[in-house]
Structure formats: C-alpha cells, structure tokens
Amino acid sequence: MNVSDELRSLEATGIYRLASSRAAFLDPVRLLDESYRRFRLVPSAYYSRSFGPSNQGGDAQGVQPVPSPYRKKRKRKRQPKPRELNAVERIAEARHQEARPLLISAHKSLLEAKDLLEFLPRMIKGDGCMQDVQTSYENNFVELGSSWRAPLYETTLCFQKPHGQDEEGSCRVQRRSTPLFNKVISVEENDEAEGEFQSRLYILPKASCFLMTDFKHVRDLISDNFNNGYNLIVIDPPWENGCVRQKEAYPTLPNRYLLYLPVQELADPAGALLVLWITNREKLRRFVEDELLPSWGVKDTTEFYWLKVKSDGSLIGDLDLFHHRPYECLLLGYINANREAEPGPEFKFLQGSQVIMSVPGAHSRKPPLQKILSEFIPGPKPPRCIELFARELGSGWTSWGNEPLHFQDSMYFSEK
Ligand code: SAM
Numbered sequence: 001m002n003v004s005d006e007l008r009s010l011e012a013t014g015i016y017r018l019a020s021s022r023a024a025f026l027d028p029v030r031l032l033d034e035s036y037r038r039f040r041l042v043p044s045a046y047y048s049r050s051f052g053p054s055n056q057g058g059d060a061q062g063v064q065p066v067p068s069p070y071r072k073k074r075k076r077k078r079q080p081k082p083r084e085l086n087a088v089e090r091i092a093e094a095r096h097q098e099a100r101p102l103l104i105s106a107h108k109s110l111l112e113a114k115d116l117l118e119f120l121p122r123m124i125k126g127d128g129c130m131q132d133v134q135t136s137y138e139n140n141f142v143e144l145g146s147s148w149r150a151p152l153y154e155t156t157l158c159f160q161k162p163h164g165q166d167e168e169g170s171c172r173v174q175r176r177s178t179p180l181f182n183k184v185i186s187v188e189e190n191d192e193a194e195g196e197f198q199s200r201l202y203i204l205p206k207a208s209c210f211l212m213t214d215f216k217h218v219r220d221l222i223s224d225n226f227n228n229g230y231n232l233i234v235i236d237p238p239w240e241n242g243c244v245r246q247k248e249a250y251p252t253l254p255n256r257y258l259l260y261l262p263v264q265e266l267a268d269p270a271g272a273l274l275v276l277w278i279t280n281r282e283k284l285r286r287f288v289e290d291e292l293l294p295s296w297g298v299k300d301t302t303e304f305y306w307l308k309v310k311s312d313g314s315l316i317g318d319l320d321l322f323h324h325r326p327y328e329c330l331l332l333g334y335i336n337a338n339r340e341a342e343p344g345p346e347f348k349f350l351q352g353s354q355v356i357m358s359v360p361g362a363h364s365r366k367p368p369l370q371k372i373l374s375e376f377i378p379g380p381k382p383p384r385c386i387e388l389f390a391r392e393l394g395s396g397w398t399s400w401g402n403e404p405l406h407f408q409d410s411m412y413f414s415e416k
Contacts, residue, residue, distance in 0.1 A: 014026060021109040023357060025358065026372065028358060031367070034371075035394045037192060038416055042413060049360065050311050092282040103327060117312070131412075137200070139405075141405060142251060153180045154179055156196045157204070158175050159193045180197060185211075187204045189206060200409060204393060206395055208394060208398075211399075211400045212405065215253060221386075230386040232370060232377050233385075233386050235261070235263075236364075236387070237255075241284075258292055264297050268379050270336065273350075273377045275330055278330070278331060297336070299334055303329055304353060305356070308326050308328075332376075368394065390404045393405070
C-alpha cells in the first residue's frame with residue numbers, strides 16, 4: 001500500500017484531510033488519546049457498535065450477524081406508500097438538497113482515498129485485543145444524581161505523585177475524597193487521576209475539570225469561571241424528540257429551557273467560538289436560528305456536517321432517507337468576536353461549510369472537535385474549552401452535565 005502523508009497524519013494526529021473537498025476524516029480515539037499519559041482508549045471499546053449487535057442500542061455495522069437457525073422468520077413489514085411532504089418538511093428537504101453536493105463530494109473523496117479505506121478496519125480494531133464493554137455494570141449517574149442521597153456520595157481520587165529523591169521514576173499514590181455531585185472537581189496539569197466510585201474506576205485526564213449537576217444548578221459553573229471565560233463552547237443538548245431509543249439512552253429537556261443556559265457569561269469577553277449540535281428537525285432549526293442563538297449573542301453562523309460512515313467507508317444509511325439522514329448538523333458562530341479586527345497568524349474566521357467524517361462510537365457520542373477547529377478559535381492558545389451536556393472529559397476542558405463521567409469508566413481504557 002502506498003502510504004500517503006495524510007494517512008501518516010491520521011496515525012499521528014487523528015485527522016486525515018481530504019484535499020479535494022472541504023472535508024476531513026477523524027479518528028476520535030487518537031484525538032481523545034492526547035489527553036492521557038498513562039492510559040489509552042481501547043479502539044474496539046470506542047467503536048463497539050461496529051462489531052455486531054450492540055448492547056448499547058446501536059446498530060451493527062461492518063460485521064454481519066450470523067443468522068440463527070432458531071430465529072423465527074420476521075414478517076416483512078409492508079412499506080407505507082410515500083406521502084406528500086408538508087410545508088415544513090419541504091423546507092427541510094430543500095435544506096438537505098442544498099447540503100447534498102458538499103456531502104457527496106466529501107464522501108467521494110473518502111472513497112478515493114484508498115490507503116485510508118484499507119486502514120479503517122485496522123483502526124477500529126486497534127491492536128486486535130477486543131475489550132468487552134459491559135454497559136450493564138455501569139453506574140447510572142443520571143439516576144444517582146437525582147436521588148436524595150446525591151449530596152452524600154463521595155468519590156476517592158487517586159493521584160500518582162513522583163517520589164522525592166529516592167528511586168528514580170517511582171511514585172507514591174495520594175488519595176483524597178470529595179463529594180461527587182454538585183461540586184467542581186479539577187485534575188492537575190501533569191498527570192491523570194483515577195476516581196473510585198461504587199466499585200468502579202474512572203480515568204480522569206490531566207488538566208481536566210468537571211461539574212456533575214442537573215440543569216437547575218448550571219449557573220454554578222459561572223462562579224468557577226475565574227479565568228475570564230472560555231474560547232470554545234461546545235453544546236450538545238438533550239433535544240426533545242420522538243425517537244424512543246434516545247429517550248432510553250438519556251433524559252431530554254424542553255427546548256426552551258436552553259434559553260436559560262448562561263452561555264454569554266461563560267464566553268471569553270475577548271471572543272469565543274460556539275458549536276451547537278442540532279437535529280435535522282426543521283422546527284428545532286427555526287427555534288435555534290430565530291431565538292436561541294440571538295439570545296446567546298451568537299453571530300456569523302456557519303454550518304458543518306458530521307457524515308457517519310462504516311468501517312468499509314460506506315455511509316451508515318441512505319443519504320436521502322428523510323427521517324434517518326446519515327449525517328448530523330452543527331452550527332458554529334462567534335460570541336464577542338470582532339470581524340473587523342485583523343486575523344492573527346493563529347486565528348481566522350470560519351468561512352463556509354465543511355464536512356467531518358468518522359465511524360461513530362456509542363449512540364449520540366460526537367467526535368472531538370477542538371483540533372479540527374483550532375485555527376477558528378479566538379483568544380489564547382491553547383484555548384479554554386467547555387462542553388455543556390458532556391459525557392466525557394478532556395485535557396484543557398471543563399465538562400458539565402448530569403453524567404460527564406459516563407465514558408470515563410475504565411472499561412473504555414487500557415494502561416499503556
Ligand atoms: N455530547 C455527548 C456525547 O458526545 O457523548 C452527548 C450528549 S447527549 C446528546 C445529552 C446529555 O445531556 C446526556 O448526557 C443527558 O443525560 C444530559 N442531560 C439530560 N437532561 C439533563 C439535565 N436536566 N441536566 C443536565 N444534563 C442533562
């Protein structure tokens with residue numbers, strides 16, 4: 001195989017830029033790994049949905065399930081006759097048609113990158129050691145955090161401190177207990193920590209910070225905002241929608257509650273890039289564009305697309321299927337940023353839509369964006385970043401939500 005510079009770059013940085021289109025392919029595992037020194041994410045655990053029927057409610061991709069001779073033959077459902085689209089659906093369809101050429105061109109350039117296609121199956125399997133992801137043993141932080149016991153729950157944080165003068169490289173473990181819910185917990189700059197809670201272990205990246213609370217307490221983030229605000233704000237809200245599977249995965253919030261998120265107070269007065277994940281529902285899009293973004297002071301919005309592919313490079317579904325598009329949209333815009341100001345060598349304003357492609361992990365888990373967006377983030381480098389409604393932590397990030405430790409469970413990691 002002829003290994004291109006782009007493939008080397010994917011292996012080193014987690015990003016493969018597809019020069020012939022405004023698109024890039026990401027490996028979230030490599031990107032997330034940058035937050036760890038002693039641990040690494042296990043690819044087969046991150047990409048577990050790619051290996052047959054999932055216990056996480058995901059779809060099997062890549063590997064076909066073996067047909068069981070005992071399985072009853074399901075009656076094929078009769079397809080309902082296609083009905084006429086209503087006025088709102090027609091607007092959504094027009095929006096899709098507008099995005100379609102960009103999405104097709106991105107996917108075409110992925111299919112032309114032969115070295116990348118050949119690499120994908122290896123990328124999702126990692127070194128071949130398959131780690132079992134037993135999600136049934138996980139702690140349910142949403143439930144625990146809403147119980148009357150929540151203020152009483154404590155976690156024990158274990159930090160490895162280098163020994164003073166004696167044996168070189170040896171470490172002593174320091175332990176400290178702290179309330180787990182409704183309290184900002186920070187990990188120091190130099191090494192990751194391990195958090196013990198209810199007989200499970202959580203890997204906490206170096207220089208990460210989290211607050212596990214319900215929406216009611218989201219303003220507690222502001223008193224902790226002592227460094228004058230964040231330069232990258234990523235928000236992936238639990239939008240209300242009719243999808244039953246999503247309801248099982250996590251609780252949703254009425255959309256209008258988001259008007260009360262203290263986004264402006266969290267943004268750096270010198271400028272912040274805001275990224276908002278949205279669904280493909282037209283009604284939601286209208287609320288976001290007409291009310292939500294203006295109320296947060298977000299201007300100059302651009303749309304990006306996350307196109308989801310399988311490990312053989314094909315799309316996870318038909319591009320034109322109305323209710324199940326194989327892509328999600330993210331709106332990006334600026335708060336407190338001055339378009340008239342001269343762009344510096346390390347910052348430029350976003351211009352035009354782009355497509356990000358990756359093999360999806362667990363249900364609703366989004367790819368990490370900081371690196372691919374780095375040149376568009378105003379303010380100091382490295383930027384201060386915050387994720388609202390987070391389910392994982394990262395170095396240099398503050399993560400807030402009712403389950404930010406969800407993907408920090410040690411079953412997703414191995415020791416280096
Ligand atoms: N971006 C995340 C990822 O990549 O894994 C997914 C976020 S998911 C769309 C929305 C999150 O919001 C879920 O973790 C859900 O539990 C959380 N959530 C729902 N209701 C909440 C509430 N009232 N307060 C805080 N978080 C809430």
